[in-house]
Amino acid sequence: MNTVNSTLVDDLLVELDRTGATPLHRQIEAALRDGIRAGRLRHGASLPSSRRLATELGVSRGVVVEAYDQLVAEGYLTSTPGSYTRVAAVGGQAAAVPPPPQTAGPHIDFGYGRIDPASFPRAAWLRSLRRVLTDAPHSRLNYLDGYGLPELRTALADYLDRVRGTSTDSSQVLITSGYGQAAALIIGVLAGRGARRVAVEDPSTDDVRLLAHLHGLDVVPLPVTGEGIDPAALERADADLVVLTPSHQWPLGGVLPARARREVVRWARARGAVVVEDDYDAEFRYDRAPIGAMQGLAPDVVVYAGSLSKILAPGLRLGWLVVPAHLADAVAEAKLLADRGSPAIEQLAFADFLVRGELDRHLRRMRPVYRRRRDVLLARLAESLPGFEPTGVAAGLHVVVWLPDGMREDDVVAAVAGHGVRVAGVGPYRLAGPGRQGLILGYGGLSEGRITEGVAALAAAVRALRQRR
Ligand SMILES: Cc1ncc(COP(=O)(O)O)c(C=O)c1O
Known part of the structure; x- marks a missing residue:
């Protein structure tokens, strides 16, 4: 029989700094994690109920539940319904997994596009994973079509229309393995349909340039001035598609003004060209209201591309495209050919995470x-x-x-x-x-x-x- 080795609240050594930047649940997590690692909280010891600890610490119960859930997810604690939350076998899962090999790298890396992986909402993601593993019908574990799972496509269409001002029909949403794959799919499809020249922002990431070379497309640079490209340069580019980062130009950070957006759309409609909108980190705006996506202006010519890489974690490898109707089947076929679809459990977990408002909360x-x-x-x-x-x-x-x-x-x-x-x-x-x-x-x-x-x-x-x- 397991003895209940009840731990006093004082033994936990949780001291909260209510003036600092670190959220309270993270502070509780850190204190408990340290206690377990240091051996102060022994294997099998039961923790106070979330209600009791919350009262002692003067925080809401949800804060303690979040901290406990996170430590359960990391393997430091175990939790059985109706029973105490206990300390798992020393270090639990966290100690069982060997630490990754240390590679010599820079001491401080100002690499762009990095998120804070320690802030990944593990507990909420785990709840979503648990729910979908419990509830998903068996059919969801079968081969997929190239579009992705309907649960996620519908949840994304709602989210994007609400948060990014897109005009999305879920039948035109496709799930990809991040923006990298989304760009490869769309450029491959357009090249297959006769596109010869792609216009890109100068400066911009090299993804599209490399893909263009792969498909034999010419690349036309469009100089980025203060706010973005000049549509007059696009007029002269003789291009079949243009790839833009209108909400936050990468890397210079400008926002493409409304008039320029309208001119780009006019150009695309007049030429039968396509605008690829890379909306990679639009949710992080600090000093002004978020800017709506260009796709909302012209869903007939704009291919909208989004990704979890900046707003949740790049390791999830989840992204999405919203494409004009005439491109949807071709992109889905290309996706099927590329990898037979993105992993179903992750798609379902992300759908659950979205509809429960967890992405909003995380952001x-x-x-x-x-x-x-x-x-x-x-x-x-x-x-x-x-x-x-x-x-x-x-x-x-x-x-x-x-x-x-x-x-x-x-x-x-x-x-x-x-x-x-x-x-x-x-x-x-x-x-x-x-x-x-x-x-x-x-x-x-x-x-x-x-x-x-x-x-x-x-x-x-x-x-x-x-x-x-
Ligand atoms: C301009 C730009 N768009 C999109 C992405 C996201 O790419 P992915 O979704 O493939 O991780 C990145 C990643 O750094 C980026 O720099």
């Missing part, structure tokens, strides 16, 4: 976290590198900083690497040769302390560079 929780990281980055840059000029700061998970005249981004990237800090220059993402010198600083995956350390290292590297000159 509400993360926006202030990322905003504070951005604010710390901007404040430290202003203090120690006043000649650096940040841009594109209103949204997303990175900022670009323009360098003072005469300073070369390659020199700064190399110098700061010597201090164990990785940053990227804008140059590798330019198509038409060198331009204004700048750095891309991703802050999403770095704590405020690491950001401060990283900027100090950047400032030291810049001082050393100046002295060398």
